[in-house]
Amino acid sequence: MTPLEAEIRKIIAVDGPIPVAQFMALALGHPTHGYYAGRDPFGARGDFITAPEISQMFGELIGLWAAAVWGEMGSPDRIRLVELGPGRGTLMADALRAAKIAKEFHAALAVDLVEISPALRRRQQETLADCGVPLSWHASLAEVPEKNPLIVIANEFFDALPVNQAVRGKSGWHERMVGLGDDGKLALALHPDPIVGFSAMLPAELRDAPAGAIWEWRSDAWTADLGRRLVRQGGAALIIDYGHAGGLGETLQAIGGHGFAQVLERPGEVDLSAHVDFPALARAAAQWGARVHGPVTQREFLTRLGIETRASMLKTAAGARATEIDAALARLTEEGPRGMGELFKAIALAGPKLGALPGFG
Ligand code: SAH
Secondary structure, three states: OHHHHHHHHHHHHHOOEEHHHHHHHHHHOOOOOOOOOOOOEEEOOOOOOOOHHOHHHHHHHHHHHHHEEEEEEOOOOEEEEEEEEOOOOOOHHHHHHHOOOHHHHHEEEEEEEEEEOOHHHHHHHHHHHOOOOEEEEOOOHHHHOOOOOEEEEOOOHHHHHEEEEEEEEEOOOEEEEEEEOOOOEEEEEEEEOOOOOOOHOOOOOOOOOOOOOEEEEEHHHHHHHHHHHHHHEEEEEEEEEEOOOOOOOOOOOEEOOEEEOOOOOOOOOOOOOOOOHHHHHHHHHHHOOOOOEEEEEEEHHHHHHHHHHHHHHHHHHHHHHHHHHHHHHHOOOOOOOOOOHEEEEEEEEEEOOOOOOOOOO
16 A cells, blocks of 8 residues: 555545545645655656657747747736746756747746645756746745736646546436445545536536536636736746547546556556646636637647757757657657647637737637
8 A cells, every 4th residue: 555545545534535636636746645746757767758858849949939929928028937837847948948049038037836746846946957047936826926927838737637527327416536445445436415506517518418427627726817817917828738628528547657557546656647628728717808829739839839940950950869859859749649749739828918829820
């Protein structure tokens, strides 16, 4: 049994079964035993590899995107560049290096990094030690001062935010809980009482879903806070993640040691994530008056930002590494339902004063 499972069992013993979202929040974010608390899961030897770890081109293009957006905003003297869940800090390091060519943008920058994991925070401090811009760390977006316009970047962040699940029963939707099964192991079970007023929360076309149907949803808190800040302070947020276009079904999955694992087994030692519901995210931001751009596929987004030209430039400079650069370009833009270029989508949220944004056509 993992140390976190022992903790979760104590909670269940006192409170009874806990919602899937609470299980996910503990599994990832428990301060000492959570998945992100003590480990660096990224890169070729970790559990998975993210776009900025595949190639420097990803972060560089995002840095140039941010500089262009700053220009669209009227080049304000001060701009907050916020990253949610910066991992190893690779994306930010590549972005800041590339953005040096936009000297005034670089000079206007202050960077805020929102990170819950102490281990990853240390890693980010190392990666960004010589970046030449002021850096601050925060445990949540709520801690980022509500001052100055902002540009927010979040790559593979929203998929790590906890999801709730409900299953359609005869008399309504029941929340899925984590409790103990007859064999004494952690097990999924439905809350005996239906959730009051749940159907009204669902998109109209799903209200007549058949018994057994599963609906997954996330708290709107992060998106709502982003939308509100973008409208109040001005600016834009770029969110890149794998996700779907709404609808029924469960996507919660566990990854450990480069392969799929069981969601309830070895809590704290496997990564949990769930697809991002882009329409839900767009609705939550729009409620606060933010404009929504996209989603477009990662392939479209990176191609419009000029990833092919960037790759050619790098190849000229790097010579021997040409094959590696071609492989990274192919991987980041790969087509097909399992290709990163298509599975991952980019969506931008923006204050109402901003018009078109680069990469969104
Ligand atoms: N953006 C990085 C890492 C993605 S993994 C990359 O693309 O490589 C998710 C990141 O979000 C990790 O840094 C994790 O520690 C952080 N994280 C997860 N949940 C969080 C939360 N609730 N608050 C702040 N950071 C969180």
